Amino acid sequence: MERNNESSGEFILLGFSDQPRLEMVLFVVCSVFYFLAVTGNSAIIFLSLMDLRLHTPMYFFLSNLSLLDLCYSTSSIPQFQVNLWGPRKTISFVGCAVQLFAFLSVGGIECILLSVMAYDRFVAVCKPLHYLTIMHPQLCLKLAAFAWLGGTASSTLMSPLTMSLGRCGHRRINHFVCEMPAIIHISCVDTSWVEGLIFILAIPIVLVPLIMILVSYGYIAAAILRIKSTASRRKAFNTCSSHMAVVSLFYSSIIYMYMQPGNAASQDQGKFLTLFYCLVTPTLNPFIYSLRNKDMKAAMLKVLGKDRNLLDPAGH
Structure with a gap:
């Protein structure tokens, strides 16, 4: 009977309800950033599909990253916007469970995918003559599938465990999203074993990919230093610079949030960090990759029908 009560009704997402003026500012800011995130990441996926010059391993993985960023933002920001706009700040139990599952899945997938992208850059810089042989389409598909399955599997384990924790009627989540640390925080039972399991799972999902990224870039740095030509x-x-920037943005917030006990972090810090990596990072990623990428710029100009005019002012 108690379990049925725990899995019914609604949760209240307090978010920033104690700061009404901040809520109005956040509504405008989030609307702008969410529009940019959806537009930018959708554009990268579209261009990567439409332009044959972008049918390479790097852009295949970049399209996967853009899809993940879309899922990241969409799993939380629309609900957040609804709660910011009106007095009701509720979410159903099922909605909360789905949001938690999506949030954990996408986060885990992105950790693994970023390590796969680092390996791709390692092969491109350190073994350029064998790049197409090593990074063949079948391997790319297998690596992408491994990332998606790995992140989804960890979420499949952690989401039900987190949602099944006894809450003794507590439904006020001091967050704007159903995130794991915030849900653990309202539990009225001993959660030390869950937090321990989170830490253990974070090792293969978060730390091992990060170590692989650092090792890959260690080899890349050594290879770059051996190049005599400045150009x-x-x-x-x-x-590699775009990928390094994305890795830095993503991991700096993820490690802070999930590689420590759920109740140790400041609640307000946790809210802003979550907002950063589910909205700001997905918005910045397309700009980081497109503004410094000649192939992406060329594909965009081609779609807009301006590439010929720019390449040949005479129109020939």
Whole structure:
């Protein structure tokens, strides 16, 4: 009977309800950022599908990253916007469970995918003559599938465990999203074993991919330093700089949130960090990859029908 009560009714997402003026500012800011995130990531996916020059392993993985960023933002921001706009700040039990599952899945998938993208850059810089042989389409599909399955599997384990924790009627979540640390925080039972399991799962999902990224870039840095030509060195660095920026943005917030006990972090810090990596990071990623990427710019100009005019002012 108690379990039935725990799995019925609604949760109240307090969010920033104690700061009404901030809520109005956040509504406007989030609307702008969400529009940019959806537009930018959708554009990358569209261009990668339409332009044959972008049918390469790097853009295949970039399209997967853009799809994940879309899922990241869409799993939380629309609900957040609804709660910001009106007095009701509720979400159903099922909606909360789905949101938690999507949030954990996408986060885990992105951790693994970023390590796969680092390996792709390692092969491109350190073994350029064998790049197409090593990064063949079948391997790319297997690596992408491994990332999606790995992240989804961890969420399949952790989401039900988190939602099944006894809450003794507590339904006021001090967050704007059904995130795992916030749900654990309202539990009225001993959660130390769940937090321990979270930490253990974070090792293969978060730390191992990060170590692989650091090792890959260690080899890349050594290879770049051996290049004598300044132009070639700069080109090799530009090939990896966008990915390094994305990794830094993503991991800096993820590690802070999930590699420590759920109740240790400041609640307000947790809200802003969550907002950062589910909205700001997905918005910045398309700009990071497109503004410094000649192939992406060329594909965009081609779709807009302006590439010929720019390449040949005379129109020939």
